[in-house]
Amino acid sequence: MTKTCNVALIGQKFMGRAHSNAWAQVPHFFDPPRTPVMHTIAARDAAELEVFARKWGWRNTTTRWRDIARDDEVDLVDIGTPNDVHAEQSIAMLEAGKHVACEKPLAGTLADARAMRDAARKRPKQSTFVWFNYRRCPAVAFAHQLVREGRIGRILHVRATYLQSWGGPDVPLLWRFQKKHAGSGAHGDLNAHLVDLARFLTGDEVVEVHGAIAKTFVKERALLGPRKPGARKTGRSDVDDCVLFLATFKGGATASFEASRLAQGHENRNRIELNGERGSLAFDFEDMNVLQFFDTQDGPREGGWRRIMCTSAGNHPYAENWWPDAHLLGYEHGFVNMAADMMRVLGHRKPVVPLPDFEDAYQTQRVLEAALVSAKERCAVKMSQVK
Numbered sequence: 001m002t003k004t005c006n007v008a009l010i011g012q013k014f015m016g017r018a019h020s021n022a023w024a025q026v027p028h029f030f031d032p033p034r035t036p037v038m039h040t041i042a043a044r045d046a047a048e049l050e051v052f053a054r055k056w057g058w059r060n061t062t063t064r065w066r067d068i069a070r071d072d073e074v075d076l077v078d079i080g081t082p083n084d085v086h087a088e089q090s091i092a093m094l095e096a097g098k099h100v101a102c103e104k105p106l107a108g109t110l111a112d113a114r115a116m117r118d119a120a121r122k123r124p125k126q127s128t129f130v131w132f133n134y135r136r137c138p139a140v141a142f143a144h145q146l147v148r149e150g151r152i153g154r155i156l157h158v159r160a161t162y163l164q165s166w167g168g169p170d171v172p173l174l175w176r177f178q179k180k181h182a183g184s185g186a187h188g189d190l191n192a193h194l195v196d197l198a199r200f201l202t203g204d205e206v207v208e209v210h211g212a213i214a215k216t217f218v219k220e221r222a223l224l225g226p227r228k229p230g231a232r233k234t235g236r237s238d239v240d241d242c243v244l245f246l247a248t249f250k251g252g253a254t255a256s257f258e259a260s261r262l263a264q265g266h267e268n269r270n271r272i273e274l275n276g277e278r279g280s281l282a283f284d285f286e287d288m289n290v291l292q293f294f295d296t297q298d299g300p301r302e303g304g305w306r307r308i309m310c311t312s313a314g315n316h317p318y319a320e321n322w323w324p325d326a327h328l329l330g331y332e333h334g335f336v337n338m339a340a341d342m343m344r345v346l347g348h349r350k351p352v353v354p355l356p357d358f359e360d361a362y363q364t365q366r367v368l369e370a371a372l373v374s375a376k377e378r379c380a381v382k383m384s385q386v387k
């Protein structure tokens with residue numbers, strides 16, 4: 001019989017649903033050495049919470065997330081709250097002896113991220129995880145394997161864009177548009193994924209960031225909730241709507257990153273391309289089951305980009321857990337794959353695809369910080385300057 005792992009989740013909206021689905025699906029599709037049990041869900045709205053818990057199968061509810069720290073039955077705490085509370089919640093749970101899985105970006109600020117990293121370092125027997133879910137799209141995991149096998153040779157260029165278009169002036173002042181809650185805008189939200197993907201796929205680290213631009217196009221947004229007559233109806237959006245920057249990797253590769261919430265015509269274009277001396281790879285989340293591969297070994301006669309469907313056991317590391325070959329996966333499967341890998345790690349097995357922990361996500365956060373400094377100071381920033 002496998003050992004169980006009691007999970008408590010904080011946050012019950014977008015990621016609350018994605019994570020609840022992941023924990024619910026793991027035992028249906030995987031047989032990891034620990035089986036997740038949906039023990040407790042915590043969020044602020046008591047009425048919504050009860051409905052949510054019934055719908056997704058959480059056994060207990062609380063509107064006081066700190067109660068979880070005192071609950072000896074809980075093994076792993078999963079954090080799906082806005083970026084400004086990640087540090088407080090993660091550190092409290094680590095101090096209470098829990099394993100922690102936190103949403104990305106690790107935090108809204110580098111200081112918070114560092115405190116989280118330090119808290120994790122003090123407790124090496126407890127595991128930390130960060131939900132950089134795109135690593136577990138089969139096409140990305142396959143690209144990672146091909147790079148490791150040397151199929152594209154030394155990497156010369158990384159080109160990464162994460163373009164969305166939902167952030168127009170009609171969208172109200174959500175926490176995502178407030179620096180005190182989010183830390184940054186498209187940057188922490190979207191560039192965080194790109195930097196993680198670039199570091200993961202290349203296996204290399206950024207050494208310098210150059211020429212960043214951060215822009216806020218929509219500066220005022222409607223305030224949420226009921227207002228007294230005569231009260232202000234709008235508030236200031238003080239985060240970026242887009243951030244672009246260049247970077248160099250230790251191995252010499254050049255990289256470009258661009259994140260925007262105002263790129264009309266692009267819904268969720270999380271795209272990364274690697275150009276190496278022997279070939280190139282490209283992934284686009286809008287066609288997420290496909291990996292594009294250009295192999296110079298094909299020669300000039302038959303050479304060209306190959307469109308590889310990553311839906312078979314040969315190129316899909318989680319294939320045996322899902323559907324027969326050639327049946328597609330979607331957004332939610334990345335989270336399920338990740339939850340299953342966490343259960344492998346907590347059962348002392350290796351994850352199928354490497355998992356980012358707080359230490360790893362802190363390195364991504366340093367690159368994000370370097371880009372913000374570069375944009376503000378209008379200068380290049382060496383990573384050695386960002387502690």
Ligand SMILES: NC(=O)c1ccc[n+]([C@@H]2O[C@H](COP(=O)([O-])OP(=O)(O)OC[C@H]3O[C@@H](n4cnc5c(N)ncnc54)[C@H](O)[C@@H]3O)[C@@H](O)[C@H]2O)c1
Nearest residue numbers: 011012013014015043044080081082083085103104105131
């Ligand atoms: N991995 C991904 O692809 C991905 C996608 C979206 C969001 N995220 C990340 O997930 C996190 C949550 O984002 P979301 O889109 O789910 O936000 P959301 O606004 O949809 O949900 C936030 C939840 O946190 C709760 N909450 C807010 N402040 C709280 C507090 N102080 N104490 C307890 N609960 C609190 C809210 O009640 C709500 O249930 C963010 O860090 C975000 O960057 C990651």
